[in-house]
Amino acid sequence: MYDVVIIGAGVTGCCIARELSRYQLNACVVEKGDDVASGTSKANSGVIHSGFDAKPGSLMAKLNVEGNALLWKLAEELDFPVKKNGALVVATDEEEIKHLELLLDQARQNGVPGVRILTREEVMKMEPNLTDKTVAALYAPTGGVIDPFNLAIAMGENANVNGMEFRFETEVLQIHKKGEKYALETNHGTIETKCVVNAAGVYADKFHNMVSEEKIHITARKGEYLLFDKTVGDLFTASVFPVPGKMGKGILIAPTVHGNLYVGPTANDVEDKESINTTQDILQLLTEKAKANHLSKKVIPMNKVITSFAGLRAHQDKHDFIVQEVPDAECFFDAAGIESPGLTSSPAIGAMMAKMVSEKLNLKKKEKFVSTRKGVLKPEKLTDEERNQLIKKNPAYGNIICRCEMVTEGEIVDAIHRPLGAKSMDSIKRRTRAGMGRCQAGFCTPRTMEVLSRELGIGMTEITKKGGGSQLVVGKTKEL
Ligand SMILES: Cc1cc2nc3c(=O)[nH]c(=O)nc-3n(C[C@H](O)[C@H](O)[C@H](O)COP(=O)(O)OP(=O)(O)OC[C@H]3O[C@@H](n4cnc5c(N)ncnc54)[C@H](O)[C@@H]3O)c2cc1C
Known part of the structure; x- marks a missing residue:
């Protein structure tokens, strides 16, 4: 037991x-x-919220502010990517400025450090691509982005x-x-x-x-997204929010911690708690937001969309x-x-x-608790000399499997053999980013499958996308 x-x-x-x-x-x-x-x-905005949005006095407000403070230290201890890029809530008319003041007051009550309202001039200097309709913005310097x-x-x-x-x-x-x-x-x-x-x-x-x-x-509240290529990832430095509405924080435009850009999420209540498909109407709406003067004065080009996805919020009454x-x-x-x-x-x-x-x-603490961990080694983070040394020692780090994200065979092998090691294509993707780039796994799928097959000692037909019955191939089309 x-x-x-x-x-x-x-x-x-x-x-x-x-x-x-x-x-x-x-x-x-x-x-x-x-x-x-x-x-x-696996499907959210990846924003480290500073805590101005949650209702003062709520458990949500308290844990948001505490969680934000803990994350920066944890990222060092456990070696996962975060970036403190700040968050902006953009007001586009005088009425919305009143809402910024409300958020500022909430920020103070919740104990969020450093939040202030910026004038149009100040914020346009910070983010020159913001919509021309910008009149002011709330700035939260402890906002960030994370690899969820x-x-x-x-x-x-x-x-x-x-x-x-x-x-x-x-x-x-x-x-x-x-x-x-x-x-x-x-x-x-x-x-x-x-x-x-x-x-x-x-x-x-x-x-x-x-x-x-x-x-x-609990109601499943669906949020859908458009994810853009890294070539447009520098549109904004901060995560840029509209003034929030009844259903949540609104459709933001923000960079990811890995340098992509996204537009989303929407918010629609759904009956089916497995419904994580994206829908034509909502993607159309997101396309309009990306094209029109929603938060950005620049049109975000649609040929830079690399994928769409959806996640379900667990909205409690x-x-x-x-x-x-x-x-x-x-x-x-x-x-x-x-x-x-x-x-x-x-x-x-x-x-x-x-x-x-x-x-x-009445549990007792362990005498030996291992508080640190190293993530999958990324050769791209090394100097040329260090990388050459690594490849000499282990040539698998010189074999690129995913060209878009420059993921090597060495990283994939590492992802498979570490604690809670990857067993499926999605679990490789989440640990290494193989398949997350521009071609969305078009090139690297068979190559990643070969590594999985070899390392786990299983046939290609046993490899799944995400466990269960999600096999990718059923057999060979040609026998030589
Ligand atoms: C669109 C969207 C945007 C968001 N953006 C942000 C953001 O920017 N910043 C932020 O801080 N938060 C954000 N969130 C919220 C955040 O993503 C969630 O709060 C968080 O991921 C919830 O994690 P969880 O572990 O509680 O739920 P889940 O990740 O859903 O985990 C629950 C687990 O339970 C398992 N499970 C369910 N039923 C069973 C069963 N019968 N037997 C065994 N296992 C079961 C599921 O498979 C699942 O893995 C966002 C959420 C959404 C949907």
């Missing part, structure tokens, strides 16, 4: 796992996907190194309370545990409602995070309603949950 089972290996589950792995316990993370970050944590997959991967790997077990492709179907313990029925048998941590994203209401009479409700031991279900803990700024808040959610669970179970 486990002390703790965490449902969900999204960024929330991985951060909780990492913080709990500081303690002496027998615990595991159960995830229905084949990898960490296979739900909402690699935050979850880093936290998960580090938790695993510290003894946390991960069970992938294991779907929790039902939860029963049996005396002092919980029994989790899964597609791979029953798992028993003293404590459950529910970090199931858009499905967190389903698990909460299995054990509690006080029901919660009261629009706040629920991080609690469920009052009428002892030892059942929720991390529910973790919508934006959930990515930013995740390290703080992890710390808060670990404190609650460790106090409940």
Whole structure:
């Protein structure tokens, strides 16, 4: 029997796992996907929010500001990419300036450092490509951008190194309370545990409602995006937001931490919690935003779109995070309603949950906790001389597999053999960026498959896009 089972290996589950792995316990993370970050944590804006947007006094506001502060240090400890590029909320008429003042007041109440309102002249100097309609902007210097997959991967790997077990492709179907313990029925048998941590994203209401009479409700709120090539990634330095609306922060235009640009996300409530397809109407709307004077005075060329994608916000009816031991279900803990700024808040959610669970179970800290980890080695970050040395030692670092993102065979092999190693094409992509570039895996797919096949000792027909039945090829077309 486990002390703790965490449902969900999204960024929330991985951060909780990492913080709990500081303690002496027998615990595991159960995830229905084949990898960490296979739900909402793989499809979002990747913005490190500073915390001016959340309602003062809410748990969301508190954890956002704490999470922001934690992330910068964590990025050094666990070696994942972040950039403090600042955030701007752009007002395009006098009425919207009143909204900036409101946000400024919220920022002060939430304890967000350095937020101020810039005049048109000041902000145009900072971002010359902003729309001509700009009249003022709120500036938050602690805003940033992050690689969302690699935050979850880093936290998960580090938790695993510290003894946390991960069970992938294991779907929790039902939860029963049996005396002092919980029994989790899964597609791979029953798992028993003293404590459950529910970090199931858009499905967190389903698990909460299995054990509690006080029901919660989570709506999947879809956000769609257009992602542009790196050649237009320097349009803005900061993440540029419109004044927020009823459904959220609005459609922003922002650079990613890797230098791409995106326009999005939209916000539409959907019934189907698996609905991560993009839709013609919404992409048309995003195209209009990219072309018209939405936030940029420059037209963003459509031939630079490299892909579109969508993610689902776990919108809880009261629009706040629920991080609690469920009052009428002892030892059942929720991390529910973790919508934006959930990515930013995740390290703080992890710390808060670990404190609650460790106090409940009276857990003792481990004497030896490994607090650091190195990400996949990127030869492009080395000097020419260092790179030559590396290639001499291991020629796989001289073999480019993904030409768009300049990913080498050495990086792919590293991604496969590290803790929680990659087993599918998507898991290689998230760890190395192979397939994330301009050609969207057109060139590197067969070459990456060959490396996966060789390193895992499996046939090409067994290789999947993302586990389950997502095989890429069914057999040979020609036998020589
Ligand atoms: C469009 C959009 C934009 C966003 N932008 C930002 C942003 O810029 N900055 C920011 O801070 N936040 C942002 N967010 C919010 C952030 O992405 C989420 O808060 C965060 O990813 C939630 O992580 P999670 O681990 O709680 O959920 P998820 O990542 O969804 O993880 C839940 C996991 O549970 C698993 N699971 C579900 N059911 C089961 C089951 N039955 N058995 C086993 N496993 C199960 C799922 O497979 C999944 O992997 C955005 C969200 C969206 C949708």
